[in-house]
Amino acid sequence: MVRHSGRHSEAKPVVVVAGPTASGKSRLALDLAEACDGVVINADSMQIYRELAILTARPKAADLARAPHRLYGVLPGRERCSAGRWRALAVAEIEACHAAGTLPIVTGGTGLYLRALEKGLAAVPAVPAETRAAAEARHAELGGAAFHAALAARDPAMAARLRPSDRQRLIRAWEVIQATGRSLADWQRAGTGDSNGPAPYRFLTLVCLPPRADVYAACDARVHAMIAAGALAEVRALLALNLDSALPVMKALGVAALSRHLAGSLSLEAAVAAMQQQTRNYAKRQMTWLRTQLVPAHPEARVLTAQYSESLRAEIFTNIRQNLLTAC
Numbered sequence: 001m002v003r004h005s006g007r008h009s010e011a012k013p014v015v016v017v018a019g020p021t022a023s024g025k026s027r028l029a030l031d032l033a034e035a036c037d038g039v040v041i042n043a044d045s046m047q048i049y050r051e052l053a054i055l056t057a058r059p060k061a062a063d064l065a066r067a068p069h070r071l072y073g074v075l076p077g078r079e080r081c082s083a084g085r086w087r088a089l090a091v092a093e094i095e096a097c098h099a100a101g102t103l104p105i106v107t108g109g110t111g112l113y114l115r116a117l118e119k120g121l122a123a124v125p126a127v128p129a130e131t132r133a134a135a136e137a138r139h140a141e142l143g144g145a146a147f148h149a150a151l152a153a154r155d156p157a158m159a160a161r162l163r164p165s166d167r168q169r170l171i172r173a174w175e176v177i178q179a180t181g182r183s184l185a186d187w188q189r190a191g192t193g194d195s196n197g198p199a200p201y202r203f204l205t206l207v208c209l210p211p212r213a214d215v216y217a218a219c220d221a222r223v224h225a226m227i228a229a230g231a232l233a234e235v236r237a238l239l240a241l242n243l244d245s246a247l248p249v250m251k252a253l254g255v256a257a258l259s260r261h262l263a264g265s266l267s268l269e270a271a272v273a274a275m276q277q278q279t280r281n282y283a284k285r286q287m288t289w290l291r292t293q294l295v296p297a298h299p300e301a302r303v304l305t306a307q308y309s310e311s312l313r314a315e316i317f318t319n320i321r322q323n324l325l326t327a328c
Contacts, residue, residue, distance in 0.1 A: 011200060011201055011202045012098045012201055012202065013103065013104075013201065013202045013203075013204065014094055014104050014105075014106060014199075014201040014202065014203050014204075015029075015032060015038070015103060015104070015105045015106070015203075015204050015205075015206065015320065016043075016105075016106050016107070016114060016117075016118075016203055016204070016205045016206065017029040017032070017105060017106070017107040017206045017208070018043075018107070018108070018109065018111075018114060018205065018206070018207050018208070018290060018294060019109060019207060019208030019209065019286075019290070019304075020109055020208075020209075020215055020282075020283040020284075020286035020287050020290070021057070021109055021215075021219060021222075021279060021282060021283050021286065022215055022218035022219045022221075022222050022279075022283065023109075023208040023209070023210055023215055023218070023283075023307070023308075024208050024210070024304075024307050024308035024309075025107055025108075025109070025206075025208045025308070026040075026057070026059065026063075026107060027308055028107075028206065028208065028304075028308045028316070029105050029107035030059070030063055030066060030067055031313060032103075032105055032316075032317070032320065033066075033067035033068070033103070033105050034066050034067045035317060036103050036105075036317075036320065037101075037102050037103060038067060038097075038102060038103035038104070038105045039067070039068045039069070039070055039093070039097050039102050039103070039104055039105065040059070040067055040068070040069045040070070040105050040107060041069075041070045041071055041090055041093050041094065041097075041104055041105065041106045041107070042069070042070065042071040042072045042107070042108055043071075043086075043090065043106050043107060043108025043109075043110055043113045043114055043117070044056065044108035044109060044110055044113075045081065045086070045108075045110040045112075045113060045248065046248070046249070046252045046253075047071075047072055047073070047108070048071055048072070048073070048074060048075050048081050048086065049073065049075055049076070049077045049081075049248070049249045049252075050073035050074065050075065050076060050077070051076070051077045051234070051237070051238050051241070051249060052077070052234060052238065052249065052252050052255075053073060053234070054226050054229050054230055054231045054234045055226060055231050055234060055235070055252055055253065055254045055255065056252060057222065057226070058072050058073060059072060068102075070093045071086070071089055071090065071093060074089075077238065077241065077243055077247060077249030077250075078241070078243055078244075078247065080168075080247065080248055081248065083112050083113055083116040083121065084116070084121050086113050086116070087113070087116045087117055087121065090106065090113075090117055091117070091199065094106075094199075094201065109286045111286070111289045111290070111293065111294065114294065115293075115294075117199055118198065118199055118203055119198055120198045120199070124176055124180070124184065124187045125179070125180055127175045127176060127179045127180075128179060131175050131178055131179045132171070132175045134175075134178075135171045135174045135175040135178065136171055136246075138150075138174070139167060139170065139171055139174075144164040144165055144167060144170070145164045147164075147170055147174070148162065148163075148164040148170060150174075151170055151173055151174055154174075154177055155173055155174075155177045155183045155184070155185075157183050157185040157186075158173035158177075158183055158184050158185050159173070161185070167246060167251075168246075168248065172184065203298075204302075204319075204320065205294070205298045205300075205301040205302070206301070206302050206304065206316065207290055207294060207295055207298075207301050207302070207303045207304065208304050208307075208308055209287060209290060209291065209295075209303055209304065209305055210304070210305065210306055210307045211305070211306075212284070212287065214306075214307055215280075215283050215287070216280045216283065218307075219276060219279040219280050219283055220276045220279075220280070222279070223254070223272055223275045223276045223279060224272070226254065226275075227268075227272060231254060231258060232258055232261070232262065235254070235255055235258040235259060235262065236262055238250075238255065239259060239262070253275065253278050253279055253282060254275045254278070254279075256274075257270075257271040257272075257274040257275050257278070258271055258275070302316065302319055304316075
């Protein structure tokens, strides 16, 4: 059992292990869970969908046998998981850990989820269904680039935060300003609602930020491993479900490239190269967010500037014990 120190008894601990894809964060979180009677809680927006175990690098059976894992593959791809929905699921799992005397270890690279957990969610009024439908129709008519330009004309603050390819968040920004007359950025600055305010926990943040070249090499190797593990069959099964192409699960890294290969319009070699490039680009965006937003907001965070390895294990575990636990 984890024993919480009396000095902080009013705020129970949560370990956050953040990092870009292929940085070693999942291994670190698993080692911590195994050593500290912990539960690994997913904070990756794609690993929550059950259809893509291989393409999202979901924990394997051997990992699941070493420590409990939560929120992996729990939603069907036909559903959408917003930051608010994930936060509610994560808080429930954290509370279950604390009730059982185990240590919640939240890990993933989706910055929006991590920020939502700790800082809370903006109390944006409900948007009418017809407003959202109109926003989706406008996006379908204009396309990503033109829709982004239209949003920039109405809401430059939100447009500056989003890429033209970020369909879901572009539509969200559009529908909010359409329904409320205020930018989503204004709502976020205004604070949170009572039920979605800052989480009442003590966070110890560990950030895996190896050199970019190491992360890129790991990304490339991971793509080859995914192909060898059956990623093509996984995408074939996903396509057989005939899901809406706008659903988040259909935007997972690798789905588009492997779909083109299965359709005969792209060689496997070219599909692999495209997956590797997309994965490296994604890792780069994650590293930028971690360096410019997460780390500055957590001056006490432990930043690992090398790939996680056994040589770092003892020092990291000592840090955990000193900051959160009286025993581990």
